[in-house]
Amino acid sequence: DGGITQSPKYLFRKEGQNVTLSCEQNLNHDAMYWYRQDPGQGLRLIYYSQIVNDFQKGDIAEGYSVSREKKESFPLTVTSAQKNPTAFYLCASSITSMGQGPYEQYFGPGTRLTVT
Amino acid sequence: GNSVTQMEGPVTLSEEAFLTINCTYTATGYPSLFWYVQYPGEGLQLLLKATKADDKGSNKGFEATYRKETTSFHLEKGSVQVSDSAVYFCALSGVSISSFGAGTTVTVRA
Numbered sequence: 001d002g003g004i005t006q007s008p009k010y011l012f013r014k015e016g017q018n019v020t021l022s023c024e025q026n027l028n029h030d031a032m033y034w035y036r037q038d039p040g041q042g043l044r045l046i047y048y049s050q051i052v053n054d055f056q057k058g059d060i061a062e063g064y065s066v067s068r069e070k071k072e073s074f075p076l077t078v079t080s081a082q083k084n085p086t087a088f089y090l091c092a093s094s095i096t097s098m099g100q101g102p103y104e105q106y107f108g109p110g111t112r113l114t115v116t
Numbered sequence: 117g118n119s120v121t122q123m124e125g126p127v128t129l130s131e132e133a134f135l136t137i138n139c140t141y142t143a144t145g146y147p148s149l150f151w152y153v154q155y156p157g158e159g160l161q162l163l164l165k166a167t168k169a170d171d172k173g174s175n176k177g178f179e180a181t182y183r184k185e186t187t188s189f190h191l192e193k194g195s196v197q198v199s200d201s202a203v204y205f206c207a208l209s210g211v212s213i214s215s216f217g218a219g220t221t222v223t224v225r226a
Binding site: 046104 | 151152157158162205213214
């Protein structure tokens with residue numbers, strides 16, 4: 001079964017610690033994305049990657065870092081510099097990221113991060 | 117740049133009522149349009165899509181028509197069920213990175 005996995009479902013960390021959220025896809029998609037969702041809010045784009053070894057900042061990249069060493073993996077690190085890291089984090093992928101579509105995104109189940 | 121504006125919620129309905137969620141967009145070129153649904157505690161799932169003007173996307177009783185003249189893609193369902201309670205997102209993809217609306221929370225009461 002093809003899809004996107006995110007682990008863990010729930011993550012708890014102390015303030016000041018970096019934490020890495022996992023995202024893996026077996027859809028053979030070139031593009032991958034990380035979004036943040038706060039209660040009652042829409043999606044905010046953190047980072048996206050159109051191809052291996054390349055990624056671009058989204059709207060709220062400060063305090064986050066990513067890597068794209070393999071096509072199927074796009075881990076997100078929430079650093080201690082992120083002022084308010086508690087949120088629901090969603091990873092997604094698509095065949096590609098732009099051009100003549102349609103390029104629907106496939107989403108993982110999300111990771112709920114709580115920092116205290 | 118591209119953007120999507122959708123009706124603010126929350127929307128509360130009784131079972132079997134008619135649902136409509138408005139969505140308008142701004143885009144260069146000819147984007148593809150989507151509706152996604154998010155159930156509590158889960159990721160988003162594609163509900164339906166349309167790739168060109170006058171296309172109608174449909175799934176699970178939901179419909180939306182790509183209206184180029186009004187730059188709209190309104191979501192409709194004739195008779196909602198309690199199980200339709202979710203957050204609905206309008207989105208587009210085109211010559212630049214995908215854009216999502218802010219989401220509309222729909223609650224259906226029995």
